[in-house]
Amino acid sequence: xxxxxxxxxxxxxxxxxxxxxxxxxxxxxxxxxxxxxxxxxxxxxxxxxxxxxxxxxxxxxxxxxxxxxxxxxxxxxxxxxxxxxxxxxxxxxxxxxxxxxxxxxxxxxxxxxxxxxxxxxxxxxxxxxxxxxxxxxxxxxxxxxxxxxxxxxxxxxxxxxxxxxxxxxxxxxxxxxxxxxxxxxxxxxxxxxxxxxxxxxxxxxxxxxxxxxxxxxxxxxxxxxxxxxxxxxxxxxxxxxxxxxxxxxxxxxxxxxxxxxxxxxxxxxxxxxxxxxxxxxxxxxxxxxxxxxxxxxxxxxxxxxxxxxxxxxxxxxxxxxxxxxxxxxxxxxxxxxxxxxxxxxxxxxxxxxxxxxxxxxxxxxxxxxxxxxxxxxxxxxxxxxxxxxxxxxxxxxxxxxxxxxxxxxxxxxxxxxxxxxxxxxxxxxxxxxxxxxxxxxxxxxxxxxxxxxxxxxxxxxxxxxxxxxxxxxxxxxxxxxxxxxxxxxxxxxxxxxxxxxxxxxxxxxxxxxxxxxxxxxxxxxxxxxxxxxxxxxxxxxxxxxxxxxxxxxxxxxxxxxxxxxxxxxxxxxxxxxxxxxxxxxxxxxxxxxxxxxxxxxxxxxxxxxxxxxxxxxxxxxxxxxxxxxxxxxxxxxxxxxxxxxxxxxxxxxxxxx
Amino acid sequence: xxxxxxxxxxxxxxxxxxxxxxxxxxxxxxxxxxxxxxxxxxxxxxxxxxxxxxxxxxxxxxxxxxxxxxxxxxxxxxxxxxxxxxxxxxxxxxxxxxxxxxxxxxxxxxxxxxxxxxxxxxxxxxxxxxxxxxxxxxxxxxxxxxxxxxxxxxxxxxxxxx
Numbered sequence: 112x113x114x115x116x117x118x119x120x121x122x123x124x125x126x127x128x129x130x131x132x133x134x135x136x137x138x139x140x141x142x143x144x145x146x147x148x149x150x151x152x153x154x155x156x157x158x159x160x161x162x163x164x165x166x167x168x169x170x171x172x173x174x175x176x177x178x179x180x181x182x183x184x185x186x187x188x189x190x191x192x193x194x195x196x197x198x199x200x201x202x203x204x205x206x207x208x209x210x211x212x213x214x215x216x217x218x219x220x221x222x223x224x225x226x227x228x229x230x231x232x233x234x235x236x237x238x239x240x241x242x243x244x245x246x247x248x249x250x251x252x253x254x255x256x257x258x259x260x261x262x263x264x265x266x267x268x269x270x271x272x273x274x275x276x277x278x279x280x281x282x283x284x285x286x287x288x289x290x291x292x293x294x295x296x297x298x299x300x301x302x303x304x305x306x307x308x309x310x311x312x313x314x315x316x317x318x319x320x321x322x323x324x325x326x327x328x329x330x331x332x333x334x335x336x337x338x339x340x341x342x343x344x345x346x347x348x349x350x351x352x353x354x355x356x357x358x359x360x361x362x363x364x365x366x367x368x369x370x371x372x373x374x375x376x377x378x379x380x381x382x383x384x385x386x387x388x389x390x391x392x393x394x395x396x397x398x399x400x401x402x403x404x405x406x407x408x409x410x411x412x413x414x415x416x417x418x419x420x421x422x423x424x425x426x427x428x429x430x431x432x433x434x435x436x437x438x439x440x441x442x443x444x445x446x447x448x449x450x451x452x453x454x455x456x457x458x459x460x461x462x463x464x465x466x467x468x469x470x471x472x473x474x475x476x477x478x479x480x481x482x483x484x485x486x487x488x489x490x491x492x493x494x495x496x497x498x499x500x501x502x503x504x505x506x507x508x509x510x511x512x513x514x515x516x517x518x519x520x521x522x523x524x525x526x527x528x529x530x531x532x533x534x535x536x537x538x539x540x541x542x543x544x545x546x547x548x549x550x551x552x553x554x555x556x557x558x559x560x561x562x563x564x565x566x567x568x569x570x571x572x573x574x575x576x577x578x579x580x581x582x583x584x585x586x587x588x589x590x591x592x593x594x595x596x597x598x599x600x601x602x603x604x605x606x607x608x609x610x611x612x613x614x615x616x617x618x619x620x621x622x623x624x625x626x627x628x629x630x631x632x633x634x635x636x637x638x639x640x641x642x643x644x645x646x647x648x649x650x651x652x653x654x655x656x657x658x659x660x661x662x663x664x665x666x667x668x669x670x671x672x673x674x675x676x677x678x679x680x681x682x683x684x685x686x687x688x689x690x691x692x693x694x695x696x697x698x699x700x701x702x703x704x705x706x707x708x709x710x711x712x713x714x715x716x717x718x719x720x721x722x723x724x725x726x727x728x729x730x731x732x733x734x735x736x737x738x739x740x741x742x743x744x745x746x747x748x749x750x751x752x753x754x755x756x757x758x759x760x761x762x763x764x765x766x767x768x
Numbered sequence: 769x770x771x772x773x774x775x776x777x778x779x780x781x782x783x784x785x786x787x788x789x790x791x792x793x794x795x796x797x798x799x800x801x802x803x804x805x806x807x808x809x810x811x812x813x814x815x816x817x818x819x820x821x822x823x824x825x826x827x828x829x830x831x832x833x834x835x836x837x838x839x840x841x842x843x844x845x846x847x848x849x850x851x852x853x854x855x856x857x858x859x860x861x862x863x864x865x866x867x868x869x870x871x872x873x874x875x876x877x878x879x880x881x882x883x884x885x886x887x888x889x890x891x892x893x894x895x896x897x898x899x900x901x902x903x904x905x906x907x908x909x910x911x912x913x914x915x916x917x918x919x920x921x922x923x924x925x926x927x928x929x930x
């Protein structure tokens with residue numbers, strides 16, 4: 112500021128400030144600060160006449176800085192910056208001195224007035240050093256990338272597309288639908304999961320604004336918010352979807368049988384397959400990992416069987432380069448795999464299965480058409496033990512967190528079992544019942560009381576094979592008694608874990624994961640849908656265990672966040688960020704790793720990406736050569752503020768005496 | 769005649785997202801605390817430079833309070849951890865300069881902790897009152913000034929490399 116012409120406006124805030132602080136005295140004191148050309152006071156500065164007073168003074172006194180001594184900047188900084196801008200003053204030359212919340216409301220007497228003057232003086236010093244700033248702006252792509260085609264990704268894609276923006280929906284498996292497509296019925300309403308999901312899948316498929324890239328993976332992501340360059344590998348399916356008429360002759364012809372992923376390995380599939388009848392895209396896929404025919408010697412049984420001539424062994428992966436403005440990550444979850452967990456005989460005893468396997472069995476479209484059977488010999492189980500928290504809430508061995516959905520789906524499983532096997536007995540071992548959702552507690556109570564499911568509070572100590580039975584030894588901690596069940600089937604509510612490959616994807620996107628591999632949100636309370644990298648949004652269980660309504664809600668929320676970005680004419684970013692004095696920078700690179708947003712790159716000097724920097728100033732404090740500066744909070748400003756705050760007054764020594 | 773009594777002067781750097789908002793909440797709830805502290809709003813405790821603290825102590829502050837977000841809650845992810853490391857090293861330097869390291873204090877106060885904010889200030893004012901006026905070597909002979917400046921720089925480098 113060449114020749115400071117600062118205006119000071121002290122607010123009475125009715126009696127809120129003036130009742131404690133000697134407003135006239137503070138105004139008078141401020142008028143003596145060098146550079147202050149006008150110091151005045153008024154009843155309510157935030158009122159229209161008050162704002163007009165500031166605006167008029169800016170014009171009449173050609174002010175190049177304004178300090179409003181009133182409430183917290185959180186209350187009215189925007190108000191006065193706006194008023195100043197309308198009067199022709201750059202809004203970044205306006206600051207608030209907080210003499211209400213941090214002074215008149217908490218102090219009394221002469222000391223309050225004295226402190227108000229000091230606070231005001233510090234802010235005058237800040238304004239003296241402030242520079243007029245303009246927000247950075249930048250054009251951007253209006254396309255949205257959604258990674259993951261489960262229900263959260265589907266919802267996000269539909270919402271963005273329905274708002275009129277283009278969506279690329281990338282799914283790594285051959286069909287969208289995710290976990291929800293595998294589920295039998297949904298708690299607590301017992302809707303058929305596929306019946307409510309497939310209409311949405313069809314809507315995605317025929318939406319003119321959505322392009323589904325199944326069997327596809329994100330290879331590389333560069334750029335930043337609004338302007339991401341994404342390389343996507345669209346895996347060859349070796350089946351031309353336009354020619355494939357879903358007759359299934361190829362499956363009959365294929366000699367290969369491998370565990371069926373969609374059926375959680377309960378059945379087998381051929382090397383060429385469609386995950387489930389309603390799959391989208393609606394086409395068969397040749398699984399190159401298990402196919403015998405691709406090379407070197409072609410089996411080619413499927414191609415021979417295909418009358419439509421849809422099978423093409425020469426199909427290649429496609430590499431797509433796409434520019435997108437926003438990215439929604441909805442990569443979902445898995446459950447703790449067999450390999451990771453030997454406890455409870457999982458993976459060793461055939462009749463010990465996971466909740467997801469049970470879902471497939473309970474599903475009308477599953478391998479048993481909804482009949483509950485023992486995988487070992489297909490008999491109908493008469494005694495079933497459900498074990499909750501299998502791998503969850505177990506910080507010593509597995510996951511310390513609660514997987515959130517298991518209490519509810521176990522109650523549902525037990526209910527479905529009773530409906531399938533009315534004379535069977537079901538037991539549920541639980542630690543606590545966590546049924547915090549609309550209609551959830553009522554559902555669990557109904558299962559406990561009406562369905563006569565035996566809920567046993569306690570952990571299972573041992574599960575072992577005994578003839579054709581699975582022995583479950585546990586304790587009921589409510590009665591203190593030992594419990595032994597000779598079960599036919601044991602169902603484990605396996606811990607929810609992030610999808611495989613998420614850590615790798617997060618690295619490509621430059622977003623963080625937490626210690627368990629779930630994607631980390633920008634703020635756990637206030638920014639749960641945003642990743643720390645600007646322009647990347649999170650939806651569904653990729654961020655942490657979630658049930659369907661939460662995942663759908665987050666899908667919509669992430670879409671709204673993405674739309675805010677896509678629909679803005681240009682990206683506007685606060686200019687109160689870090690900047691580099693190039694002549695001082697030695698490119699030592701100390702600043703770059705300090706930045707949580709990866710906004711700094713080091714070339715000949717450090718370079719701050721204006722769109723990524725959030726203005727925390729951590730790099731500035733780290734710079735050993737004073738080359739990094741935080742705009743409008745420079746070291747020189749803070750030091751001047753300190754001197755103003757600590758200035759000696761003669762009467763200071765007797766204050767409070 | 770009024771009894772001459774030392775009133776501590778405290779400069780405070782308050783993170784705008786947590787401690788500063790906590791101070792606002794203390795105000796909204798009319799939770800009185802001593803007026804000895806002058807707040808300076810900063811974007812993050814990670815913006816606070818050790819040199820500021822030294823300058824404050826040289827300029828007559830009897831204590832410097834830094835208010836940041838609780839571990840894990842930093843608005844900017846990790847600025848509070850960086851502040852913690854910097855302050856820890858700074859304490860050693862202060863001790864070396866003959867200044868009681870208790871004259872700088874880093875506290876975690878969230879935006880919802882108005883009660884805690886008021887209590888933190890009350891406690892700190894009493895703590896500093898107990899230490900008496902800051903009569904460290906700061907600001908006495910010229911060469912000490914230079915030394916403080918050099919050490920401030922050394923601290924920064926050490927922190928940033930460490």
